[in-house]
Amino acid sequence: MTxxxxxxxxxxxxxxxxxxxxxxxxxxxxxxxxxTSRAVMEAQGTVLTNKYSEGYPGKRxxxxxxxxxxxxxxxxxxxxxxxxxxxxxxQPHSGANANVAVFFAMLEPGDxxxxxxxxxxxxxxxxxxxxxxxxSYDFASYGVNEQTEQLDYDQIRDQxxxxxxxxxxxxxTAYPRAIDFAAFRSIADDCGALxxxxxxxxxxxxxxxxxxxxxxxxxxxxxxxxKTLRGPRAGCILSRSEYAAAIDKAIFPGFQGGPLMxxxxxxxxxxxxxxxxxxxxxxxxxxxxxxxxxxxxxxxGLRIVSGGTDNHLMLVDLRxxxxxGKVGQEVxxxxxxxxxxxxxxxxxxxxFVTSGLRLGTASMTTAGMGTDEMVQIAEMxxxxxxxxxxxxxIDAVRKQANELCARFxxxxxx
Ligand SMILES: *Cc1c(COP(=O)(O)O)cnc(C)c1O
Numbered sequence: 001m002t003x004x005x006x007x008x009x010x011x012x013x014x015x016x017x018x019x020x021x022x023x024x025x026x027x028x029x030x031x032x033x034x035x036t037s038r039a040v041m042e043a044q045g046t047v048l049t050n051k052y053s054e055g056y057p058g059k060r061x062x063x064x065x066x067x068x069x070x071x072x073x074x075x076x077x078x079x080x081x082x083x084x085x086x087x088x089x090x091q092p093h094s095g096a097n098a099n100v101a102v103f104f105a106m107l108e109p110g111d112x113x114x115x116x117x118x119x120x121x122x123x124x125x126x127x128x129x130x131x132x133x134x135x136s137y138d139f140a141s142y143g144v145n146e147q148t149e150q151l152d153y154d155q156i157r158d159q160x161x162x163x164x165x166x167x168x169x170x171x172x173t174a175y176p177r178a179i180d181f182a183a184f185r186s187i188a189d190d191c192g193a194l195x196x197x198x199x200x201x202x203x204x205x206x207x208x209x210x211x212x213x214x215x216x217x218x219x220x221x222x223x224x225x226x227k228t229l230r231g232p233r234a235g236c237i238l239s240r241s242e243y244a245a246a247i248d249k250a251i252f253p254g255f256q257g258g259p260l261m262x263x264x265x266x267x268x269x270x271x272x273x274x275x276x277x278x279x280x281x282x283x284x285x286x287x288x289x290x291x292x293x294x295x296x297x298x299x300x301g302l303r304i305v306s307g308g309t310d311n312h313l314m315l316v317d318l319r320x321x322x323x324x325g326k327v328g329q330e331v332x333x334x335x336x337x338x339x340x341x342x343x344x345x346x347x348x349x350x351x352f353v354t355s356g357l358r359l360g361t362a363s364m365t366t367a368g369m370g371t372d373e374m375v376q377i378a379e380m381x382x383x384x385x386x387x388x389x390x391x392x393x394i395d396a397v398r399k400q401a402n403e404l405c406a407r408f409x410x411x412x413x414x
Contacts, residue, residue, distance in 0.1 A: 020414045026336040027377060027401050031313035031360025032173070032201065034230045035367060035410040037273060040266045044232050048262035056248060071265040078271035082207050083215050085238035090267055091251050091259040092235030095200045095224035099125040100132060102196055102220050102237060105250035106167060109136050114156075114165040114193070117141040119343045119351065121175035123198060140165060144175075149306040149345050151175070153183040160191045170214070171198030171222075174342050174358050176294075176309040178211060185217035197221045200235075202311055204228025204362065207274040208283020211311060219243060228286065228312050228362045231270025234263050282365065286312045289361040292371035296378030302385075305344050305356065313360040317344050321385050325354030328385055332357075335384040335394050336401035337377070367408040376404060 006013045023035070048068060054061040057069035057076075072090060079088035092098035107113065115133075116122030120143040124131045127139025140163045145152035160168060170184040181197060188195040197214035203223035205211035214221050221238040225231035239247050252259070273279060287310070294304045294314040305315035318328050325341030332339050342358035349355050364373070380397045387393040 020411060024409050024411055024414070025402050025405050026338055027380075027405060028363040029337060029339045029359045029361070029377075031340075031358050031362070032224075032227045033360075034204075034227060034362045036226065036230055036232060036266075036270070038411075038413070039273070040230075040232055040269050043266040043269045044262050046262055046265070048265050049260070051261050052258050053261050054252060054258045056252075068261045068264075071261060071268060072259070075264050075268035075271065078268055078275065079236055079238065082271050082275050083213065083221070083238055085215050085221070086241040087239045087244035087247070089237040089239075089244075089247050089251055090264050091256060092222075092237060093256060093260060093263075094233070095123075095198070095222065095235045096125050097251075097256060098222040098224075098235035098237050099123075099198060101247065101250040101255050102222060103133060103137065104254050105243065105246040106194055106196075106220070107137060110138055111167070112138045112140060112163060112165040113167045113169065114140050114142060114160060114163060115169040116172050116175070117143045119347065120144050120345045121172040123171075123173040123200070126169050126171075126198070144306075144345050146346065150177050151179065153180060153187065156184075157187045157190060160187050160193065164191050165193050167194040167196055169196045169198055170218075171196075171200065171202075173201060174313070174315060176290075176304075176311060176314045177306055178310040179214075181212060181214040181217040194219045198223070200224040201227050201313070204230055204274065204279075205283050205287065205311055208280045208286075210280075210283035210287045220247070225267050225270055228283070229270060229274055230362070230366060231274075232263050232266035234260070234267055236267065285370065286361050286365045289365050289369065289371060289374050290314060292374040293359065293361060293378055296375045297381065300378060300382035302382065312362050313358060315342060315344055316357045316359060317355060318357060318385065319355050323385055323388060324349055325356050326352065327388060328357050331384050331388040331394065332381065335380065335397040336405075337381060337384070337397075363410070364408070367405075367410045369408050373404060373408070376400075 051068050057072050075090040076088045115126030118128045125133045127134045142156045168188050195218045197218040202211045206213050226233040290309045294309045303317040329341040339357050341354045342356045343354045344356035347355050384397045
């Protein structure tokens, strides 16, 4: 059967087809990605995309919103119930937008904020000088302890007492260990700061009970819905009731225009999926797979930053293989293994080169892989990284990767 897209736009239809093949036949280890469900994708590809719904349920600027109001109410109620939160704003188009809205709601330009350094695991929106956050607010950054490569809560407390920030941001984009949100709460209380947690990466682990929840400790929690949570590409903000009005106003009319109702419906679907018992099993498997992959890589002589992982991701220091992150990523791409180069703490290389790789297990766990497959993948990675210039070796690994993927196809019907 010919689809509407196939007949009206064969070029884009073919591009999408090739991307389906890529996702189905190569190993995906990007820690911020996942394979969302067919149900989520179906909700996104609907007539809800046609509706303009500026405002919030019951208080819209245009008519005809009674039906989509139900979708947004379901998404909000499900987010609150999934995370035990008092208020949810499900309109952020992305994780970065969610963070900007929180800054807009809670801070004045120039206010002092503490966040994690980008080059040690933080996110661009946590005060990088090239980002809106670093340009608009006075960021003081904390990093990891040089010896342990882990957050050092005593150091952060001392720094917070000296800096006296108005807000502290906990959360990271490349930090492999559990984050102690109770410790961050106590640090924030010590210096009279608000505590914002950016749970973009670990939201699915939190929903599935595989990482402690920040919600009881934080004033505001932002997260993305497309990483471990496995929903559509978007963001969400949870907050205490006292900040609800300010957050809602910051998103609209403060900063975004009309919400993406088709994406909000897809977020509702993802929240429903994440509330099922099977999602708890999934979250536990993601963490077990990450531990197995890290241990197997260490067995091949690769150094794992901080000595291991507590969550879905790990940072691999490639220096004892005498290869940079940039080359490592390129070699693995040729070998059918998708990863991203990533700075390690105190990286001697430039950000576009780096000495490390960031690997995550959320996608391949969704595809059905377990710890045996992680051991095989570690072997393939080590083999490829040991012989970056040997095309025969790289081709052999690519064939192994294709064969492994053939047993765990994320989208068999596509
Ligand atoms: C991924 C990420 C974001 C940004 O999400 P986008 O949807 O790409 O804007 C924000 N914060 C952290 C910690 C992240 O890891």
